[in-house]
Amino acid sequence: MSGSDAQPLLTLRDVEAGYGGQRVLRGVGFDVPAGQVVTLIGPNGHGKTTLLYCISGLVRPTRGEIRLDGQSIVGLPVDRIVERGIVHIPQGDMIFPDMSVLDNLLMGAYLDAAAATREERLHRVLSLLPRLAERRAQTASTLSGGERRMLAIGRGLMAGGRILLIDEPSLGLAPIVIDQIYQVIADLKAEGRTILLVEENASRVVELADRVHLLDNGEIVWEGPAAELAENDELLETYLGG
Amino acid sequence: MDTAIQIVVSGLTLGAMYAVSTIALSLVWGSLRMLNMAQGALLTAGGYAAYTAVVTLALPVWIGLPLAILVGAVIGALMYLLVVRYMLGRPGFETNVIIGTVGIALILENLVLRLYGAYPLQQPIGLPDGFQVGATWVPWQNVLILVVSILLMVVMSAFLERTRAGRAIRATAQHQRGAMLMGVPVGRVYIQVLMIGGALAAISGIMLSTITTLAPTMGYDPMLKAFIICVIAGLGNINGALFAAFALGLFEAAVQYFLGVRFGFPALLLLVIAALIWRPYGVFGRRKQARL
Amino acid sequence: MIAGLRSTARADWLTGLVLLAVAVALPFLFPSRYVVGQLTLFFIWATVVSQWNLVFGVAGIFSLAQMALFAIGGYVTGMLALYLDVSLWAGMFVGGIVAILLSLLIGLACLRLHGAYVALLTLAVAQVMYLLIITDTECFMKQGVTCINFTGGTRGLARFGDFGFRDWLPYSLVPLGTYFLALAVLAVATAFSIFIIRSPLGLAFQAMRDNPGYATARGISRFKYQLVVFAASAFFTGLAGAVYAGHFRVMGANVLYLSLLLFLLSMMVVGGIGRAWGPILGAGALMLIDEGLKELVEWRLAGLGLILVIFVVALPGGLAGALDGIRERFARRRTAEG
Numbered sequence: 054m055s056g057s058d059a060q061p062l063l064t065l066r067d068v069e070a071g072y073g074g075q076r077v078l079r080g081v082g083f084d085v086p087a088g089q090v091v092t093l094i095g096p097n098g099h100g101k102t103t104l105l106y107c108i109s110g111l112v113r114p115t116r117g118e119i120r121l122d123g124q125s126i127v128g129l130p131v132d133r134i135v136e137r138g139i140v141h142i143p144q145g146d147m148i149f150p151d152m153s154v155l156d157n158l159l160m161g162a163y164l165d166a167a168a169a170t171r172e173e174r175l176h177r178v179l180s181l182l183p184r185l186a187e188r189r190a191q192t193a194s195t196l197s198g199g200e201r202r203m204l205a206i207g208r209g210l211m212a213g214g215r216i217l218l219i220d221e222p223s224l225g226l227a228p229i230v231i232d233q234i235y236q237v238i239a240d241l242k243a244e245g246r247t248i249l250l251v252e253e254n255a256s257r258v259v260e261l262a263d264r265v266h267l268l269d270n271g272e273i274v275w276e277g278p279a280a281e282l283a284e285n286d287e288l289l290e291t292y293l294g295g
Numbered sequence: 296m297d298t299a300i301q302i303v304v305s306g307l308t309l310g311a312m313y314a315v316s317t318i319a320l321s322l323v324w325g326s327l328r329m330l331n332m333a334q335g336a337l338l339t340a341g342g343y344a345a346y347t348a349v350v351t352l353a354l355p356v357w358i359g360l361p362l363a364i365l366v367g368a369v370i371g372a373l374m375y376l377l378v379v380r381y382m383l384g385r386p387g388f389e390t391n392v393i394i395g396t397v398g399i400a401l402i403l404e405n406l407v408l409r410l411y412g413a414y415p416l417q418q419p420i421g422l423p424d425g426f427q428v429g430a431t432w433v434p435w436q437n438v439l440i441l442v443v444s445i446l447l448m449v450v451m452s453a454f455l456e457r458t459r460a461g462r463a464i465r466a467t468a469q470h471q472r473g474a475m476l477m478g479v480p481v482g483r484v485y486i487q488v489l490m491i492g493g494a495l496a497a498i499s500g501i502m503l504s505t506i507t508t509l510a511p512t513m514g515y516d517p518m519l520k521a522f523i524i525c526v527i528a529g530l531g532n533i534n535g536a537l538f539a540a541f542a543l544g545l546f547e548a549a550v551q552y553f554l555g556v557r558f559g560f561p562a563l564l565l566l567v568i569a570a571l572i573w574r575p576y577g578v579f580g581r582r583k584q585a586r587l
Numbered sequence: 588m589i590a591g592l593r594s595t596a597r598a599d600w601l602t603g604l605v606l607l608a609v610a611v612a613l614p615f616l617f618p619s620r621y622v623v624g625q626l627t628l629f630f631i632w633a634t635v636v637s638q639w640n641l642v643f644g645v646a647g648i649f650s651l652a653q654m655a656l657f658a659i660g661g662y663v664t665g666m667l668a669l670y671l672d673v674s675l676w677a678g679m680f681v682g683g684i685v686a687i688l689l690s691l692l693i694g695l696a697c698l699r700l701h702g703a704y705v706a707l708l709t710l711a712v713a714q715v716m717y718l719l720i721i722t723d724t725e726c727f728m729k730q731g732v733t734c735i736n737f738t739g740g741t742r743g744l745a746r747f748g749d750f751g752f753r754d755w756l757p758y759s760l761v762p763l764g765t766y767f768l769a770l771a772v773l774a775v776a777t778a779f780s781i782f783i784i785r786s787p788l789g790l791a792f793q794a795m796r797d798n799p800g801y802a803t804a805r806g807i808s809r810f811k812y813q814l815v816v817f818a819a820s821a822f823f824t825g826l827a828g829a830v831y832a833g834h835f836r837v838m839g840a841n842v843l844y845l846s847l848l849l850f851l852l853s854m855m856v857v858g859g860i861g862r863a864w865g866p867i868l869g870a871g872a873l874m875l876i877d878e879g880l881k882e883l884v885e886w887r888l889a890g891l892g893l894i895l896v897i898f899v900v901a902l903p904g905g906l907a908g909a910l911d912g913i914r915e916r917f918a919r920r921r922t923a924e925g
Contacts, residue, residue, distance in 0.1 A: 109476060110475075111475065131476065132475060132479060132480040132481070135475075135477070135478035136478055141476050143473075143476060147472060147473030148470070148473065149465070149470055149473060150470070151465075151469055152462075152466065152469065156462060159459075159462060160462055160463070160474070160477050163459065163466075163477045164478040212477070212478070330703050378899075381900045382900060382903075385903065389702065390649075393706075394856050394895055394899050395899040397849060398891075398892040398893065398895030398896035398899065400892065401849070401888045401889060401891055401895070402888070402889045402896070404888055404892075405886060405887075405889035406889065409886075519710070519714075522703075522707055523707065526703070526704055560714075560718070561718045561719075564714055564718075567707065567708070568696065568708060568715075571704060
């Protein structure tokens with residue numbers, strides 16, 4: 054399954070990026086092995102979202118390497134990168150507000166590869182996220198915050214894909230809803246999906262992740278197995294307020 | 296009663312023609328954030344292309360018309376490939392695209408002038424005869440225009456709602472980055488929308504030329520009216536635009552009947568000014584302006 | 588940044604003085620009536636474009652009503668002279684003020700609009716003005732045996748006199764009268780527009796353009812500033828209209844033609860939207876190109892269209908932008924070596 058001797062699915066080396074002259078990422082590098090849940094934590098505004106944008110192609114890194122299965126994806130147009138199997142569930146959801154829940158989900162299966170198994174996938178997603186099934190004909194803009202998050206995730210799952218990039222799934226949600234979302238992510242992990250998860254909330258992450266990277270000021274300042282993080286009180290306090 | 300029928304007949308015909316060109320404008324604006332100032336020129340090109348096909352090349356109508364519509368689509372594609380493509384992603388896109396499409400419109404108009412001269416031509420396509428309703432004469436051509444328009448609207452609606460490409464267009468309109476993350480190639484959406492817009496404009500031009508005449512500047516007024524309708528409905532709101540198109544057609548027919556043709560347009564303009572002051576985002580529009 | 592500003596001000600003054608000197612010398616170097624006339628027209632259009640550039644390019648208002656302001660300046664001046672015997676010199680300023688009033692009305696109407704909606708509303712206003720003029724067929728006053736319409740109608744407003752240069756200057760130098768008047772207006776209008784562009788207000792507008800959320804974040808009443816710029820620029824536009832009226836001694840609805848609007852738009856685009864020296868560069872370039880295109884009468888429209896497309900695709904900063912780019916690269920190399 055997730056052979057540590059096999060080449061990592063996603064590799065980043067020395068990635069630098071910024072906006073309008075301001076450097077946000079200053080040489081970031083790490084691996085995401087297939088079948089594992091790797092998380093990126095750290096204070097907000099320090100580049101986590103930018104990094105995900107770099108991987109999916111919405112932002113072009115000024116320097117560095119990003120490889121999927123050994124092949125470089127830097128500079129490719131977003132749709133090509135998505136075609137290769139990178140599914141980005143973005144911060145803020147980016148759902149299509151005036152389309153129905155069903156149409157949003159169908160958009161998730163836009164790519165040819167996904168379209169073939171669309172019905173099957175739809176069935177699975179709706180059973181994984183029953184609230185969406187209830188509201189399938191509703192316009193997306195009328196959904197609650199938690200439901201929108203579910204929709205964004207469900208839409209991402211419709212694509213299949215080889216690696217899921219999930220940006221702050223707990224952002225702005227009530228604890229109960231966060232539980233539900235993380236349950237879904239746990240289910241995905243159990244299925245063996247490769248996930249790169251970005252979170253500000255370290256405590257949730259620790260239960261789920263295989264490996265944790267701490268991004269501060271655009272650099273990776275710490276990395277290790279999740280268990281180690283849980284024991285490292287100093288780190289937890291300095292960066293994440295316990 | 297006869298007055299009413301008269302007005303309804305003219306109004307629906309006008310409305311139908313406006314509706315088709317308005318869908319084109321609204322579609323392009325809604326999904327691409329482009330105010331297509333070449334809309335009028337595309338309309339004109341369609342009308343003249345039909346004339347060329349049927350008169351100059353003596354092709355049968357059922358070949359000539361689709362060819363003319365194809366010309367509209369091709370010009371739309373060229374607009375993207377030669378001009379719009381290079382402006383994507385740059386700051387000030389919306390302004391630059393307005394000016395760029397003005398440039399394209401001037402080139403097209405000049406081409407038409409050179410090829411056909413400034414003298415108005417008679418468009419020979421169209422159904423002859425008509426029927427009597429009370430004291431009003433209803434030409435079959437007007438009925439055809441109405442039927443074709445409604446058909447087009449149904450087809451466009453089905454396309455946007457039910458097909459994968461149509462969904463991609465709507466998604467791009469509502470959230471371009473989100474659509475990109477779904478794997479939608481934005482360049483392809485642009486070319487598709489511009490081709491559809493071009494084809495629709497051409498159809499509307501052909502229809503208009505059967506009722507009036509062919510002239511190189513025939514596209515200006517309909518384009519301005521299409522803008523007015525889109526703005527009143529709220530840019531990007533296709534359903535509202537259709538409603539507004541027919542409403543405006545009837546309004547214009549009524550004003551023309553009671554006050555004379557001269558006052559049709561100014562009355563329309565004053566209506567627009569008033570509407571914009573009252574509802575800054577269009578009568579049916581919303582802040583976000585994406586409604587496909 | 589402040590040092591940069593100071594050197595920019597110096598550069599602006601220098602450029603302005605050089606251009607002014609050249610402009611003063613030109614009619615004596617090329618004493619042809621035609622050339623002087625064309626240059627006068629160039630000054631008038633450059634004035635209009637410099638103000639339109641402020642409104643459109645700097646303040647970000649998509650107004651297409653510039654020529655309506657121009658027209659009202661000219662018409663008011665002409666009508667005051669025709670009906671109330673007011674000298675064009677005094678009428679000129681009244682024309683400018685009426686233009687301000689009209690711009691305030693338009694501005695308030697555009698209160699909650701933005702982008703394309705503003706374009707449509709302003710276009711509608713200009714079109715209404717045009718229609719009002721050409722449908723004016725009633726006999727307002729009798730001049731001898733002819734009937735004149737209030738606005739002059741389709742024939743245009745005429746016989747309202749001129750600036751009176753014929754009384755002061757020898758016959759051969761009369762065209763120089765309006766030449767220097769137009770130049771003076773252009774000089775003041777340009778100074779005003781560059782002043783705004785380089786001022787904190789101009790920089791604030793720039794910031795708002797680069798970052799649309801800036802204004803709301805800072806609580807800046809963007810609209811208030813836009814209105815001020817709109818009104819102030821209307822004054823000079825109306826003034827230009829008055830000079831036009833006095834120069835040609837006729838004022839017609841042809842100034843409201845879409846083709847003229849597009850011609851001036853081209854000047855703005857080719858010069859560089861929002862750039863300080865763009866209007867003059869653009870107006871100059873287009874007048875020259877137009878002279879050239881006069882040979883190819885049948886392709887004039889396409890030529891203009893092609894220019895617009897090429898500039899918008901390849902040179903979005905216009906000529907001024909290109910020059911700035913060259914200057915920057917030069918400066919960078921100098922600091923690298925020095």
